[in-house]
Amino acid sequence: MKKEEINKEFNLSYEDKENADEQVESKCIDCIFETLPKLCEHNQIEFKSESDIRLVREEDNQEHYRIKGFCKWFRDQLWKTAHKGKDLKTIAQKENQVNISLIIIVRDDLSGIESLPEKLKKQEIPIRRVVFALASLKASYTDLILKIKENFEDTGIDVKAQRMLAKEIMDDDLKIIDEAFKAVRTGYYSVFELGYEIPEDWSFKINNALNKENKPICYIRPIEGINGMTAQTLMHSFL
Numbered sequence: 001m002k003k004e005e006i007n008k009e010f011n012l013s014y015e016d017k018e019n020a021d022e023q024v025e026s027k028c029i030d031c032i033f034e035t036l037p038k039l040c041e042h043n044q045i046e047f048k049s050e051s052d053i054r055l056v057r058e059e060d061n062q063e064h065y066r067i068k069g070f071c072k073w074f075r076d077q078l079w080k081t082a083h084k085g086k087d088l089k090t091i092a093q094k095e096n097q098v099n100i101s102l103i104i105i106v107r108d109d110l111s112g113i114e115s116l117p118e119k120l121k122k123q124e125i126p127i128r129r130v131v132f133a134l135a136s137l138k139a140s141y142t143d144l145i146l147k148i149k150e151n152f153e154d155t156g157i158d159v160k161a162q163r164m165l166a167k168e169i170m171d172d173d174l175k176i177i178d179e180a181f182k183a184v185r186t187g188y189y190s191v192f193e194l195g196y197e198i199p200e201d202w203s204f205k206i207n208n209a210l211n212k213e214n215k216p217i218c219y220i221r222p223i224e225g226i227n228g229m230t231a232q233t234l235m236h237s238f239l
Contacts, residue, residue: 023068023069024068024069024070025066025067025068025069026066026067026069026070026071026074027056027058027064027066028040028064028065028066028067029058029059029060029064030074030076031071031073031074031075031076032075032076032077032079032080032088033073033074033075033088033089033092034064037060037062037063037064038055038063038064038065040065040073041089042073042089042092042212043212044067044071044073044214045065047212047213047214048067048214051068052067052068052069053065053066053067053068054066054068072096072211073092073096075088075092093211096211097125097207097211098125098187098188098203098206098207098210098211099128099186099187099188100125100127100128100186100187100188100189100190100203100206100230101127101128101129101130101131101184101185101186101188101189101190102120102127102129102130102131102189102190102191102192102198103131103133103177103180103181103184103189103190103191103192104116104130104131104132104133104192104193104194105133105135105173105176105180105191105192105193105194105226106132106133106134106135106136106139106144106193106194107135107136107139107193107194108136108138108139109139109194109195110139110143110144110147110194111195112194112195113144113147113148113151113194114147114151116130116151116194117151117152117155117157119198119200120155120157120198121155122200123198123200123202123203123204124201124203124204124207125203125204125206125207126203127157127203128158128185128186129157129158129159129160129183129184129185129186130152130157130158130159130160131159131160131161131162131180131183131184131189132144132148132159132160132161132162132194133162133164133176133177133179133180134161134162134163134164135164135169135170135176136170137167137170141161141163144161144163145161148161160183162179162180162182162183164176164179173191173225173226177191177226177229181233181236184233186233187232187233187234188206188217188230188231188232188233189230189231189233189236190202190206190220190228190229190230191222191226191227191228191229191230192226192227192228193225193226193227196224196227202228206220206230217230217232218231218232218235219231219232219235
């Protein structure tokens with residue numbers, strides 16, 4: 001993946017030739033999270049553009065919203081019955097929460113691995129997998145494996161370690177990420193160098209942007225250097 005290949009805006013231009021009446025819509029009246037006509041328990045209407053919603057007088061002779069396309073928060077009565085007696089809002093939030101991995105680039109210094117598990121546990125939205133990418137001719141891959149085993153063994157965090165063998169890869173952050181990406185098994189990944197202080201609310205903010213504010217996130221620019229770079233794996237796979 002080359003820098004010039006990254007489409008930071010990820011705008012797709014196409015001509016929509018479908019008739020508006022034929023487009024898929026989510027009917028709020030059929031969703032259990034519609035508390036009253038025109039009111040959503042997840043406040044989704046607040047974050048929708050006018051072009052994505054319309055008011056329709058439904059069978060009950062009251063106006064309800066319809067959302068263009070599929071609403072990720074839509075749940076019907078069958079789903080409610082399957083989760084009878086449980087906190088439905090919390091269950092839906094867990095079903096929708098972002099699946100995110102971390103790619104941790106390891107240079108010459110292995111210190112910082114010891115404290116990483118505790119730091120990751122502070123993330124409100126769990127990190128699904130950590131991929132350590134060793135990009136060094138000095139640091140020992142065996143030592144890296146041993147440190148990972150010692151510190152992550154009983155954490156429940158899925159961990160993978162990779163070693164970059166070619167110097168041309170080690171010298172190019174994007175090539176390192178390309179190699180580490182092969183071990184990513186989630187919808188998103190974020191990149192940090194070992195030792196960088198990962199914000200405690202990192203995964204929460206990404207999840208909030210995706211699921212509450214409905215932002216179509218495909219790429220997030222790094223905070224500093226390569227740290228914080230975040231990408232949708234689907235987008236990366238097409239680059």
